[in-house]
Amino acid sequence: xxxxxxxxxxxxxxxxxxxxxxxxxxxxxxxxxxxxxxxxxxxxxxxxxxxxxxxxxxxxxxxxxxxxxxxxxxxxxxxxxxxxxxxxxxxxxxxxxxxxxxxxxxxxxxxxxxxxxxxxxxxxxxxxxxxxxxxxxxxxxxxxxxxxxxxxxxxxxxxxxxxxxxxxxxxxxxxxxxxx
Amino acid sequence: xxxxxxxxxxxxxxxxxxxxxxxxxxxxxxxxxxxxxxxxxxxxxxxxxxxxxxxxxxxxxxxxxxxxxxxxxxxxxxxxxxxxxxxxxxxxxxxxxxxxxxxxxxxxxxxxxxxxxxxxxxxxxxxxxxxxxxxxxxxxxxxxxxxxxxxxxxxxxxxxxxxxxxxxxxxxxxxxxxxxxxxxxxxxxxxxxxxxxxxxxxxxxxxxxxxxxxxxxxxxxxxxxxxxxxxxxxxxxxxxxxxxxxxxxxxxxxxxxxxxxxxxxxxxxxxxxxxxxxxxxxxxxxxxxxxxxxxxxxxxx
Numbered sequence: 001x002x003x004x005x006x007x008x009x010x011x012x013x014x015x016x017x018x019x020x021x022x023x024x025x026x027x028x029x030x031x032x033x034x035x036x037x038x039x040x041x042x043x044x045x046x047x048x049x050x051x052x053x054x055x056x057x058x059x060x061x062x063x064x065x066x067x068x069x070x071x072x073x074x075x076x077x078x079x080x081x082x083x084x085x086x087x088x089x090x091x092x093x094x095x096x097x098x099x100x101x102x103x104x105x106x107x108x109x110x111x112x113x114x115x116x117x118x119x120x121x122x123x124x125x126x127x128x129x130x131x132x133x134x135x136x137x138x139x140x141x142x143x144x145x146x147x148x149x150x151x152x153x154x155x156x157x158x159x160x161x162x163x164x165x166x167x168x169x170x171x172x173x174x175x176x177x178x179x180x
Numbered sequence: 181x182x183x184x185x186x187x188x189x190x191x192x193x194x195x196x197x198x199x200x201x202x203x204x205x206x207x208x209x210x211x212x213x214x215x216x217x218x219x220x221x222x223x224x225x226x227x228x229x230x231x232x233x234x235x236x237x238x239x240x241x242x243x244x245x246x247x248x249x250x251x252x253x254x255x256x257x258x259x260x261x262x263x264x265x266x267x268x269x270x271x272x273x274x275x276x277x278x279x280x281x282x283x284x285x286x287x288x289x290x291x292x293x294x295x296x297x298x299x300x301x302x303x304x305x306x307x308x309x310x311x312x313x314x315x316x317x318x319x320x321x322x323x324x325x326x327x328x329x330x331x332x333x334x335x336x337x338x339x340x341x342x343x344x345x346x347x348x349x350x351x352x353x354x355x356x357x358x359x360x361x362x363x364x365x366x367x368x369x370x371x372x373x374x375x376x377x378x379x380x381x382x383x384x385x386x387x388x389x390x391x392x393x394x395x396x397x398x399x400x401x402x403x404x405x406x407x408x409x410x411x412x413x414x415x416x417x418x419x420x421x422x423x424x425x426x427x428x429x430x431x432x433x434x435x436x437x438x439x440x441x442x443x444x445x446x447x448x449x450x451x452x453x454x455x456x457x458x459x460x461x462x463x464x465x466x467x468x469x470x471x472x473x474x475x476x477x478x479x480x481x
Contacts, residue, residue, distance in 0.1 A: 022212065023209050023212055023213070026208075026209075026212070027205055027209060030204070030205045030208055031200055031205070034198065034200050034204065035196065035198055038196070038198035039196050039198075044198065044199075044201075047198065048201065048204055048207075051204075051208060052207065052208050052211050055208050055211065055212055056211060056212065059212055122195055123195060123196070131196070134188075134192050134196070135192065135196055138185070138188050138189040138192040138193075139189075139192055139193065139196060166188050169188070169191055169192070169195065170188075170191065173191055173194075173195075
């Protein structure tokens with residue numbers, strides 16, 4: 001179904017129906033998907049799993065993408081976000097405990113400015129949706145409308161989420177910076 | 181984007197800096213290729229994600245010939261002779277999940293020892309957690325004992341996910357403090373759950389491809405499959421894990437991080453009255469009850 005408001009169905013949609021076409025269109029999005037998944041899950045392995053699972057889901061749901069006629073990036077990232085949130089709900093205990101035991105999750109940077117900042121604490125103090133919104137908007141450069149679409153919320157909710165996330169991030173970074 | 185946006189962008193860039201593993205994109209594309217060719221969406225050289233395997237349900241796993249009838253703890257789960265040869269890593273992963281599902285209502289007893297670190301890091305910790313696989317909305321009981329320091333039971337309802345304030349829950353806390361010779365029972369208080377997900381941690385490591393099968397070894401009189409970390413030269417969370425070659429339940433995990441070597445010894449106990457009693461701290465004679473535990477002392481978790 002095509003409406004005047006919806007963008008014309010792009011030819012690549014048909015191309016995406018083929019294995020090679022889908023892979024070609026998906027491959028440039030995998031890095032972004034990983035960033036989003038890592039922001040939500042705060043776990044490298046879990047993020048990889050989530051993206052792979054989301055890619056398979058996207059392949060199976062390709063008809064839905066074609067019918068909507070939307071851009072592939074927000075569509076795929078929405079699948080990634082949903083998969084990540086499902087995992088967060090299922091794995092609350094494990095995620096917490098792993099971060100406690102797993103030195104691999106202890107983020108260390110050589111950057112002298114932030115070396116003393118406990119980034120894992122900052123990340124952990126933001127909710128998964130706040131982290132997702134920040135990365136979508138300020139790392140992947142999605143518009144606020146696209147952020148809303150990816151997270152499955154109204155535009156006003158997305159704006160509010162972003163606003164609170166930015167305030168929280170600033171406060172946390174100020175706290176960390178003020179540490180002796 | 182405004183100047184303010186640029187400032188936020190800089191903050192976000194400083195905080196969120198995941199490093200994508202080389203070959204990850206290829207791996208996903210391979211999985212897609214396998215899916216499009218009817219290979220159940222699984223790339224042969226990488227095992228399925230946890231959730232996919234769990235979501236596939238026991239039916240799918242059984243259809244693949246990987247699931248055996250669940251039995252009481254201690255009963256052999258594998259088919260006769262199944263452990264005679266060294267199984268593949270994919271098979272091990274699937275059987276681990278099947279064993280975990282079959283024993284999800286057991287009590288996990290862990291003994292954790294650490295060496296190579298500071299005196300505080302080198303603690304001996306013992307814990308009992310029930311159930312072994314907690315479900316959001318269901319009650320969890322977890323006892324943690326650090327001999328000579330504290331003995332604590334936490335009773336709480338597993339939330340959907342932890343909040344943003346350090347991961348706290350509200351529940352009952354029964355604690356014994358050896359230094360002050362006191363104990364307390366707080367019916368409703370907020371705390372950070374101890375627990376341990378080490379049992380599932382190494383499944384995550386297996387699925388991430390960080391292990392190879394080293395072989396079958398004898399461990400505490402049992403035949404065990406040893407898996408070794410293959411992430412040479414990188415951060416090593418795990419070094420070796422040992423899985424019972426018959427039940428496919430975890431026996432032992434050796435982890436290393438920042439110079440501290442941790443050994444986890446696992447035991448799965450049936451939730452009998454006697455074993456459930458182990459979830460309750462033992463209050464030594466002469467200890468006085470207080471309203472709340474004493475303030476934390478340095479080094480106390």
